[in-house]
Each structure stands twice: as structure tokens, then as C-alpha cells.
Amino acid sequence: MTDKFISIEGIAKRYPGASGATTTVFENLWLSMARGEFCCVIGHSGCGKTTVLNILAGLDAPSEGTVIVDGQAISGTSLDRAVIFQSHALLPWRTVLGNVAYAVSSKWRRWDRAKVKAHAQTFIDLVGLSGSEHKRPSELSGGMKQRVGIARALSITPKMMLMDEPFSALDALTRGTLQDEVRRICLETGQTAFMITHDVDEAIYLADKIFLMTNGPGAVLAEVVENPLPRDRGRTDLHRHPLYYALRNHIIDFLVTRSKTFTAEKPDHDPRNVPVVQIGKPGLTIASSGDEQRQTWTPGTSPGLTA
Amino acid sequence: MTSSLRLRAGIVSIALLAAFLGIWHLATRSTAPVATMSPEYAKLMGLTATQGKSAMPGPLDVGAKLWEHLKRPFYDNGPNDKGLGIQLGYSIARVGMGYLLAVLVAIPLGFLIGMSPLLSKALDPFIQVLKPISPLAWMPLALYTIKDSSISAIFVIFICSIWPMLLNTVFGVASVRKEWINVARTLEVGTLRRAFTVILPAAAPTILTGMRISIGIAWLVIVAAEMLVGGTGIGYFVWNEWNNLSITNVIIAILLIGVVGMLLDQILARFTRMVTFPE
Numbered sequence: 090m091t092d093k094f095i096s097i098e099g100i101a102k103r104y105p106g107a108s109g110a111t112t113t114v115f116e117n118l119w120l121s122m123a124r125g126e127f128c129c130v131i132g133h134s135g136c137g138k139t140t141v142l143n144i145l146a147g148l149d150a151p152s153e154g155t156v157i158v159d160g161q162a163i164s165g166t167s168l169d170r171a172v173i174f175q176s177h178a179l180l181p182w183r184t185v186l187g188n189v190a191y192a193v194s195s196k197w198r199r200w201d202r203a204k205v206k207a208h209a210q211t212f213i214d215l216v217g218l219s220g221s222e223h224k225r226p227s228e229l230s231g232g233m234k235q236r237v238g239i240a241r242a243l244s245i246t247p248k249m250m251l252m253d254e255p256f257s258a259l260d261a262l263t264r265g266t267l268q269d270e271v272r273r274i275c276l277e278t279g280q281t282a283f284m285i286t287h288d289v290d291e292a293i294y295l296a297d298k299i300f301l302m303t304n305g306p307g308a309v310l311a312e313v314v315e316n317p318l319p320r321d322r323g324r325t326d327l328h329r330h331p332l333y334y335a336l337r338n339h340i341i342d343f344l345v346t347r348s349k350t351f352t353a354e355k356p357d358h359d360p361r362n363v364p365v366v367q368i369g370k371p372g373l374t375i376a377s378s379g380d381e382q383r384q385t386w387t388p389g390t391s392p393g394l395t396a
Numbered sequence: 397m398t399s400s401l402r403l404r405a406g407i408v409s410i411a412l413l414a415a416f417l418g419i420w421h422l423a424t425r426s427t428a429p430v431a432t433m434s435p436e437y438a439k440l441m442g443l444t445a446t447q448g449k450s451a452m453p454g455p456l457d458v459g460a461k462l463w464e465h466l467k468r469p470f471y472d473n474g475p476n477d478k479g480l481g482i483q484l485g486y487s488i489a490r491v492g493m494g495y496l497l498a499v500l501v502a503i504p505l506g507f508l509i510g511m512s513p514l515l516s517k518a519l520d521p522f523i524q525v526l527k528p529i530s531p532l533a534w535m536p537l538a539l540y541t542i543k544d545s546s547i548s549a550i551f552v553i554f555i556c557s558i559w560p561m562l563l564n565t566v567f568g569v570a571s572v573r574k575e576w577i578n579v580a581r582t583l584e585v586g587t588l589r590r591a592f593t594v595i596l597p598a599a600a601p602t603i604l605t606g607m608r609i610s611i612g613i614a615w616l617v618i619v620a621a622e623m624l625v626g627g628t629g630i631g632y633f634v635w636n637e638w639n640n641l642s643i644t645n646v647i648i649a650i651l652l653i654g655v656v657g658m659l660l661d662q663i664l665a666r667f668t669r670m671v672t673f674p675e
Contacts, residue, residue: 146582147581147582148578148581148582165581166581166582166583166584167582167584168582168583168584170582171582172578172579172582174575174578174579176575178573178575178576178578178579180576180579180594180597180598181673181674181675182597182598182671182673191583191593192583195583195584195585196583225673225674226675227673227674227675245583
């Protein structure tokens with residue numbers, strides 16, 4: 090981690106709860122990402138994933154700590170950080186072109202109409218929506234709506250993309266296609282991406298790094314799992330990679346058992362130096378408590394995982 | 397299917413109208429001579445006494461009179477004898493002015509209140525107290541301060557139509573989806589541009605609904621207001637014709653008030669449809 094493009098430094102989020110008590114969603118969270126990296130966050134509902142994303146986007150302010158992007162502490166939202174919302178959040182009274190053009194004209198206020206339109210059109214073409222420019226969001230399928238959301242986010246040529254479960258509302262087939270597109274676009278444009286997901290396979294396919302968060306309240310970032318799969322991975326032969334199941338099992342074990350027990354088992358967990366798990370490199374992996382379970386599940390298919 | 401439903405509904409409507417007119421006609425027609433009396437006396441007493449005719453006009457009387465009015469809607473024979481078109485025109489003009497003033501005040505104010513939780517909380521008690529006051533209760537105060545009956549009527553329209561618009565604007569603005577606001581925020585859209593490009597279109601259907609309720613209330617109130625202030629207008633016409641004991645004209649006025657009210661509502665309904673967006 091030589092180049093810290095994004096650095097979350099000791100942020101906390103607390104809400105005033107009932108009868109004067111405060112609810113702590115998470116505390117002292119440290120996290121960093123390099124430029125051009127694709128990172129996924131996995132954790133159960135209520136662990137504060139969305140809050141982290143909102144803080145990164147500038148939509149929410151941390152109770153404590155700072156977020157540094159490209160060497161500058163952020164204050165509020167920025168056109169450098171585009172958000173793809175879970176619910177696509179298109180403006181229903183605008184057409185596809187209107188929605189994208191709204192973002193374009195927000196970034197380049199002096200551009201004339203034709204220039205804005207041409208620029209927006211480029212990104213509509215990029216996500217494969219040519220021909221639907223003049224449709225309204227209500228006339229589009231869920232997948233197409235999310236494509237518009239992606240086009241809108243990309244059209245402002247951000248430095249990073251923040252995605253809050255962007256594909257969770259889509260059917261499996263559409264989800265797969267859009268994952269391919271997002272992956273292609275992010276690689277082509279060198280985007281730094283931060284994505285929340287519940288889908289382990291999605292994380293494995295897309296991410297360079299996977300952040301595992303324990304259950305809230307009082308959630309911590311437990312591990313950073315480095316994806317051992319090559320960068321130019323393909324969807325079809327993904328599961329044939331020798332480390333695929335080791336990685337997948339490690340994440341699922343975490344979600345099933347360790348996300349609940351992690352805090353109790355690791356009282357000396359240092360949130361500033363979160364262990365980096367490198368599947369397939371013996372000696373660097375973290376021993377987990379779910380070993381027996383793992384062996385009965387997939388005997389012989391986790392060659393890289395040392396217990 | 398839908399066209400046949402519409403056709404059948406139309407047939408039922410016409411049948412109901414025919415039945416109503418028929419019963420009305422039968423109920424008010426002349427019966428046989430009720431009493432024998434000298435022709436001189438009969439002349440004095442009129443048809444009500446001699447033929448058993450109801451004092452209530454029948455549909456044919458009303459129809460004939462209505463036709464007369466429709467042929468000459470804009471005649472002006474002095475203060476107490478003006479065409480129905482003129483009277484309705486006065487009423488519509490008053491409603492229009494009071495309503496327009498209310499729009500000019502309610503929508504910007506509603507925007508401010510809706511966007512500011514502080515203002516919303518601070519002004520809430522005032523709105524809650526002012527809202528249920530019958531607009532006519534303001535009339536004496538308006539007459540005393542403004543000292544002009546015509547402007548007082550406009551003021552009464554203003555005060556009665558402001559509340560639904562104000563409350564709907566506040567509600568519409570305050571309940572704009574968070575995600576749309578967030579879109580504008582992540583795009584660093586300024587407050588003013590956000591108000592016009594996100595909040596206004598998002599709240600427009602709710603605002604227009606409030607405006608539609610308001611125009612209905614304004615049209616209800618103008619009749620009562622004009623009965624009080626007198627001079628001109630359809631409300632004054634009703635009261636004047638009551639004093640003339642012309643029930644026929646009163647019925648015609650009631651009918652026309654209904655038709656104009658429906659038209660005003662339809663106009664606003666059309667505007668509402670224009671700004672409504674499917675989700």
C-alpha cells in the first residue's frame with residue numbers, strides 16, 4: 090500500500106439513541122485504497138457499510154475522524170466521487186438523456202446544450218442504451234435503469250466510484266451482464282471503485298481487495314482479503330482457478346460464523362493495522378475458527394489455505 | 397371493454413337525469429282545480445291556489461328561463477338586473493385574483509417552510525390556528541381595515557385558498573425523496589438550482605393537488621362572500637333573486653355555480669396531470 094489514494098482515518102459514527110444513550114455503529118475505522126483499485130465491502134446488514142460509503146461520498150459526516158482522498162481531507166460531496174445508488178435514484182420526470190445531461194451540466198456549467206448532449210450521449214452509448222435516450226425511467230427495466238445510473242455516474246468522469254449494492258435489485262442474468270460492464274469500464278478508465286455487496290461471488294469477480302466487516306453495532310473492519318485471482322479474470326472459468334474455493338470459503342466462513350465472534354475472539358485486534366489475508370500464501374493467512382466446518386464442506390478443494 | 401363500460405355508464409347517467417327531471421316535473425305540475433272561486437278572486441290568487449300548481453318551478457320553467465339567460469348573458473339593465481354572464485364574470489374575476497395572490501404567497505412560503513425544519517416547527521402553531529377559521533369570519537375585519545367590500549371579498553378568497561396550497565407545498569417539498577436530493581448533492585448542485593431542478597418537479601404533483609383543493613374551496617366561499625358584500629357576482633345574484641322570490645333564477649344560479657366549479661376543477665386537474673410523472 091504505497092499509494093494511498095483514499096485513506097479513511099479513524100472514523101466513527103454514533104447516533105443518539107433512546108434515553109440519552111448513544112448507539113455506536115462503528116468506531117476507529119481505518120481503511121485505505123490505492124488508485125485504480127476495486128474494493129468490495131462485505132458484511133451483514135447493520136454493520137455500517139452504507140454509512141461508510143455515505144461518509145466517503147460526503148453525504149454523511151463522521152462523528153469522529155477524517156477521510157482523505159488524493160491527499161486532501163474531504164468536506165462534503167464532490168464531483169470527483171460519483172455515487173451509484175442501490176435504487177438507481179433516477180429523476181423520473183427526466184428522460185434517460187435528461188438524467189445523464191443533468192449530471193453533465195452540473196459538472197460543466199458553461200457548456201452549451203449541444204456539447205452537454207453530445208457528452209451525455211457518449212456515456213449512454215457506453216452502457217449500451219443507444220436508442221432509449223428519450224425514454225423515461227418508468228419505461229425502462231430495472232437493469233436499464235441501473236445502466237442509466239452507471240452512465241450518469243461515469244459521465245462526470247469522477248476519480249472514484251462509490252456503489253451501494255448497485256445490482257442487488259436485479260435478476261441474476263442482468264446482474265451478470267452489468268457486472269461485466271462495470272468491470273470493463275472500471276478497468277478501461279482506471280477507476281478507483283468502492284462497492285458494497287452482499288454477494289460473495291460478485292465480490293470475488295469484481296474486487297481486487299475485499300473488506301470484511303463484523304456485525305454491528307460496534308462493527309470493526311476485521312480483515313482485508315486480497316483477491317488472488319488474476320486481474321484479467323473471466324466469468325466463465327473463474328471457478329476453475331485453484332484458489333477460487335479457498336477464497337470463497339474463507340469469506341463465507343467469515344459471514345457465517347466469524348463475523349459474530351470476531352470481536353470476542355480477537356480482543357487485541359488493532360483497527361489501524363487490519364490483517365491482510367493473502368489466500369494461497371502460506372504463513373500470511375490468518376487462522377480462523379471455522380476450520381473443521383470448512384474441511385467437511387469442500388474436502389481437498391482448498392489447497393492454498395493453511396489452517 | 398372500456399369503451400363499452402363508458403357507453404353503459406353514459407346510458408345510466410342519462411337515465412338517472414331523465415328520471416330526476418320526470419319526478420321533478422310530476423311533483424311540480426298543476427293538478428285539477430282545487431276549489432271553485434270567482435274568476436276575479438282566482439286571478440288574484442294565481443295558479444298556485446286555483447290549479448294546485450306548486451310554488452316550486454318545474455324543469456320546463458327552469459329550462460325556458462335558462463334559455464332566456466343563455467341567449468342574453470351579458471345584458472346590463474342597472475345594478476339589480478345584469479346578465480348571468482356578467483355576474484359569473486365578476487365572481488370568477490374575484491376568485492381569480494384572490495387565488496392568484498394566494499398562489500404567489502403560498503408556494504414560495506411553502507417552499508421555505510418545507511426546506512427549513514426550523515421554520516416548519518416555528519410556524520406550525522400559527523398555521524394550525526389560522527387554518528380552521530371560517531374565511532367568512534375574516535369578513536368584518538377585512539371590511540373594517542380595507543374599507544372596500546369588493547377587495548374584502550378578494551381577501552376572503554385569498555385567506556381561504558392559501559391553506560391547502562401552503563400545507564401541500566410544505567408537505568410536497570419536505571417529502572421529496574432523499575435519494576433525489578442526494579443525487580443533487582453528489583453533483584454539487586447549488587441550493588437554488590436544486591430547488592428548481594429537483595424539489596420543484598418532485599413536489600409539483602403535491603403542490604398542484606393543493607391548488608386544486610384551493611380552487612374548489614375558493615369557489616365555494618365566493619358565493620357566500622358575495623351574498624354578504626353584495627353588489628355584483630353570482631352569490632349576490634342568488635340572494636337578489638331570493639329577495640325577488642324567483643326560485644327559477646335561484647335554481648339556474650345553483651346549476652351554473654356547479655358547472656363553473658366543475659370547469660375550474662377540470663382545468664386544475666389537467667395541470668396536475670401535466671406535472672405528474674410515472675415512477
